[in-house]
Amino acid sequence: MKQEERPEPDDPHVMGYGKLFAIIAALLVLTCITVAVSYVNLGFYNVPIALLIATAKSSLVLLFFMHMKYEGTAIKVSFLSTIAFLCIMISFTFWDVAFR
Amino acid sequence: MEKDIDRTGIRLGMWLFLYSEIILFGGLFLLYAVYFHEYPKNFAEGGKALDRIIGSVNTVILLLSSFTVAASITAIRRRSKKLAIFLITFSILCGCLFLVNKYVEWGTKIHHDIFPNSATLQNGPPGTNIFFGLYYVITGLHGLHVIVGMTLLAVSLVFVINGRVNEDRFSMLENSGLYWHLVDMIWIFVFPLFYLVL
Secondary structure: OOOOOOOOOOOOOOOOHHHHHHHHHHHHHHHHHHHHHHOOOOHHHHHHHHHHHHHHHHHHHHHHHOOHHHOOHHHHHHHHHHHHHHHHHHHHHHHHHHOO | OOOOOOHHHHHHHHHHHHHHHHHHHHHHHHHHHHHHHHOHHHHHHHHHHOOHHHHHHHHHHHHHHHHHHHHHHHHHHOOOHHHHHHHHHHHHHHHHHHHHHHHHHHHHHHHOOOOOOOHHHHHOOHHHHHHHHHHHHHHHHHHHHHHHHHHHHHHHHHHHHOOOOOOOOOHHHHHHHHHHHHHHHHHHHHHHHHHHOO
């Protein structure tokens, strides 16, 4: 790199092209897997498998493309709180629906 | 007279907005889940009626555009302005292509008399009606987000070209990127729920 690196403790890492490329490759592979699996009839298990792959994919997007991996405590904790709230919202609603 | 830029603060602000988006779509997914629990058969039939190929193509398009947006931030920070301009333009074009596919897809469905309040859905089983109702609401709202994301990227592109976004000040591009990635992430869940459920 031609420019000298200025020390900026506040800054997230600059993601290298190679790393980003590896992530997109993984995302495309996972997409192929999820489409392929959808053609196999596993009955009920198709749903959790599809959701599991979707979660893996969105984690990759979140951690690297959205550089959550390199964020500070404030953003990490607030994000996890949002997900926790989402889980409460979904699980409590299902609690009601499933045992009605 | 240099003012310090609070980049973490700027990103945190964007994230706070994104949390509300997560809950918005989370609520819709919850609605989907509850009705899927109620009408699993109709939902499976509805899912089979959707074009898996178009869905997969759109997934790949959005993933690629997310990659180019992420790469454009790296490019701007490494002072390769031309590469950044190319990558952002490519992302916006991906968004256009996504919307064209969506238009074709919706058009085909509407042509087959499948749209909210259509006779086929009104007289069909309630589960199918709900499935396609949710399909139009969720993909429609997601489509609106794609348009907003493209607008944000277009503004960032202008700022990159005229130098207002540069290696020292790139928060506008970074936040537009975060929004774009969120739209991508939502699609990552929409895709299996609507197109791949058996």
